[in-house]
Amino acid sequence: MKRLPTGLRAALAVLALLLAAAAWVAWSNVRGEEPLPAQATSVPVTPQLLERGAYLARAGNCAACHTERGGPAFAGGKGIPTPFGIVYAGNITPDPATGIGNWSAAEFWRAMHHGRSKGGRLLYPAFPYTEYTLVTRQDSDALYAFLQSRPAVQRPNREHALRFPYDRQAALAVWRALFFSPAEFRPDPAKSDEWNRGAYLVRGLAHCQACHAPRNAFGATNDRLELSGGLIPMQNWYAPSLASPAEAGVQDWSIDEIVQLLKTGDSPRGAAMGPMAEVVFSSTQHLAEADLRAMATFLKQVPRHDPPAATPARASxxxxxxxxxxxxxxxxxxxxxxxxxxxxxxxxxxxxxxxxxxxxxxxxxxxxxxxxxxxxxxxxxxxxxxxxxxxxxxxxxxxxxxxxxxxxxxxxxxxxxxxxxxxx
The missing domain is CATH 1.10.760.10 (Cytochrome c-like domain)
Incomplete structure (x- = not known):
């Protein structure tokens, strides 16, 4: 049997590798997804469910991104600067043409859990589904019911202003294959119920890691050291490490002091400013005392990690x-x-x-x-x-x-x- 020329063999090998890589990327972007139901199932709406959804929307600070300054609540249009261009938040009011009025609860859950829109397009992680993936289906349904109860606003979504190749779905698919895996929150049986509730809020809906973690050159958070601090892209505010008492760690604070900071923005040990002031104003001050204490319990027990000491360069x-x-x-x-x-x-x-x-x-x-x-x-x-x-x-x-x-x-x-x- 005649052997193929060396050059052709090399080209075929490269093609095989590319096909394998493409198959891996494609699989990575659908892993864990279940087919959407053939017929949309409705979520039974009760006053308690709507109240729960409104509370969760505050906990997730949804309005902060999905409401443009001076614009209608949740109607989108706000630009979120990133190192790769501007991502514009979507309209999540129940308008059927420009919002999520024709989304089902399952499609909303898929966006939260898998980062995929109603039509199947991949969502940019400026919408922090990398953390929201931990949100339970029950909480997702409550959020969905609340948003569907809001006034519908007809406001077309703005097209993202991202540079090539970051504006391509193919590039986003590769990013997700490398840096995103859908997950679910699993309580730690060795910890208290209060700690687990705090972990669920901090790691999931409150998406604290989205700011309080370093990011690599591709914009992905490094979760190897949880909540270890990082410069917030394009804002030039540093979200200090919650793992280091030398920065913003609260390991040596009392629970009451942590709760006071989250509730009021001020405490005997420090005050919230910059982006954290906005979080307190729009989100954490509205949370129940029990949830604030749960978050404080979790934050107080974040494993301590002090950055290596360096000899300071002294000014002249x-x-x-x-x-x-x-x-x-x-x-x-x-x-x-x-x-x-x-x-x-x-x-x-x-x-x-x-x-x-x-x-x-x-x-x-x-x-x-x-x-x-x-x-x-x-x-x-x-x-x-x-x-x-x-x-x-x-x-x-x-x-x-x-x-x-x-x-x-x-x-x-x-x-x-x-x-x-x-x-x-």
Whole structure:
């Protein structure tokens, strides 16, 4: 039998590998999916179910993405910037033409659990189905019933503005094959019911990992170290590690202190600002005390992981002198000459975790844009910090940040003007 030429054999081998890879990608994107029922089954709607769905929508903070500023609730249109372009949130009101009015409960569940739309298209993970996959079918049905009860808004969905090849379904299918597997929440029998409830909320509907985890070059979260912190793409806020007490870990907090922070945005140990302030305002302040305590119980027991200690790069004497002058002129009146603060209104900067973290992003953001805790029922008149982005140069912001990070016992790395420019 005549042997095939070497070049042809190599081409056939490459073709076989490509076909195998394509088959693996195709299988990965349908694994675990069950065929949709031939006829849509209705969800019996009761006042209790609608109330439950409204509560879950707050827990998942659905309106934060699916409501454009000044627009109708849940009608979509809000742009979510990503490193790959802009993803526009969809209309999830019950309008049959432009919303989800003609979706069945099973199709809604498929979107939550598998990240696939009614027509079968793959959804971009800016919709965090990577975490929502843990939501139970019962909770999905309650959410579905609530959304179907909202006023229908006819508002066509905007086309995503993503760069090639990220705008291709084929590229998304490869991403999902590499980084997404549908899952279900399995209670840990070694833990308490309260811990398991907290784990279900934190890992699932509250999707805390979507912010509090590092992301790789392809935008996928690294869950090897749970809740270990990461820079929020395109926002230049750092979601600090919940595994490290040096950042935002609450392992040494009391349950009451954690609950207070989630409920009011303020506590004796710290306040919520930036994206977390919005989460408290729109979501966690509305949760039941039992659920807040469950989340606190889980967060308190997150396995501790402290980042490796590094020798801080100290700013020059000239930079620190400039920082001291800026601090004296703009900061000392509120935060104290020795960074000691003034009661609950003006936090101490000596030992403050936002100041001493390895990442200076949040400190720089607060100096530039101001710091504003959320207004909540439990803390209706929070004190805020004015922005200095228009009155201070990059060099001055870097100098004052370096000064407070190296004074009064603080020992964090210096901040460079380029660091400020990136955040600005």
């Amino acid at each position: 004497h000239e930079v620190l002198e400039l920082g001291a002058r800026v601090y004296g002129n703009h900061c000392a009146q509120c935060h104290g000459k020795q960074g000691e603060g003034a009661g609950a209104a003006y936090p101490a900067l000596a030992g403050h975790r936002t100041v001493t973290m390895a990442s200076s992003a949040n400190l720089v953001r607060v100096i530039l844009s101001g710091g504003f805790p959320p207004t909540t029922a439990g803390h209706p008149r929070p004190f805020g910090m004015q922005p200095f982005g228009l009155s201070l140069s990059d060099a001055e912001v870097a100098a004052v940040a370096s000064y407070v990070r190296s004074s009064w016992g603080n020992a964090a790395p210096a901040v460079m003007p380029l660091d400020v420019q990136r955040v600005r």
